[in-house]
Amino acid sequence: MELLNIKKLDLEKKKVFIRCDFNVPMDEFGNISDDRRIRSALATINFCLDQDCAVILASHLGRPEGKVNEKYSLIPVARRLHQLLKRDVIFASDVVGEDAVSKASALKATEILLLENIRFEAGETNDDEELSKKLAAMADVYINDAFGVSHRAHSSVHGITKYFDDEHRAAGFLLEKEITFFGKLINEPVRPFAAIVGGSKVSGKLEALVNLLPKVDKVFIGGGMAFTFLKQMGYNIGASLVEDDLLDDAQKIMDEAKKLGVKFYLPVDVVAADKFAEDAVSKLVTAQEIPDDWMGLDIGPATVRLYREGLSDVQTVLWNGPMGVYEMDKFARGSSKIAHFVADSYATTVVGGGDTADLVQRIGLDEEMSFISTGGGASLELLEGKILPGVLPLIIQ
Structure with a gap:
């Protein structure tokens, strides 16, 4: 383009x-x-x-x-x-x-x-x-x-x-610069190429995930959207955020990843809380055993170790969406640890704007990333394979 x-x-x-x-x-x-x-x-x-x-x-x-x-x-x-x-x-x-x-x-x-x-x-x-x-x-x-x-x-x-x-x-x-960078990232990535996808909802990332699967080697899921996948796998997710109408879509994404040979990582433990608040009582539980009235608000230390191991050999990382409720210090540790690992790696690291850019800036790692996009929604739509309305009139025919 x-x-x-x-x-x-x-x-x-x-x-x-x-x-x-x-x-x-x-x-x-x-x-x-x-x-x-x-x-x-x-x-x-x-x-x-x-x-x-x-x-x-x-x-x-x-x-x-x-x-x-x-x-x-x-x-x-x-x-x-x-x-x-x-x-x-x-x-x-x-x-x-x-x-x-x-x-x-x-x-x-x-x-x-x-x-x-x-x-x-x-x-x-x-x-x-x-x-x-x-x-x-x-x-x-x-x-x-x-x-x-x-x-x-x-x-x-x-x-x-x-x-x-x-x-x-x-x-x-x-x-x-943004259009050129994302074009190269999607079409000519240095492999292994991993996508870290988080945030609250699957619905906002669904098309991006579908479009990314044929292009990446590994996907790491975090944030609230992980619980839709975990519920579809039959896990007890308590009162965690879930999109019941997208359970079938979550299954299709996991099936497609398996078919394409893409390694699909989901949290194995979470930090659960009795309410959505900074002063909530919290405890560490496995992803399969979240108490009925509790909600998962961050990935746990075992998941951090698993994800770090999975990311250790990748050469390109695209990160869109935090791993937990990073705005509350109590539930920011998972996102922070993954951010430090990604920043310290030798991979080309691309942060897809929005909350993820805010997260890395908050912990002082923005200068350590290869590229931070200025647009969350726009970068997602590029990943979905769409031509943006503001860009279309500027393309040389």
């Missing part, structure tokens, strides 16, 4: 609209707690500024559901951009209203304008044509550098591309 390249566009002194993904985590005081996504966009922004472009930046933050909500304002992002770029960042108090349109119109070469949260507009998530047209009217060139939302057919990601031809639209450096 070859994408329209930003380096091949005539950008000099043009007005450029860059869709970024500044959906960054905030603490309770409204401060940015992890600016990786902002830093990841700097290469594309600086490249445009070096061509004397006037740069208009657009992003969402959170899920304001089409309404103005101060909690989701991009003002903190504007401040962080100012610090990182060491340039003034003009801020528009709306998206396509009077303030944004007038500031975009007056924007001069090498100036930067950041629009307010694009999801304050109800039409954004509906791929509204009128909104797409208004956004497109602000600029001469469109650049998509928001891999994290490229699986969404939204106005600023998909609809807007209709108003720019191939000479005036392209993928930014971050988007191109």
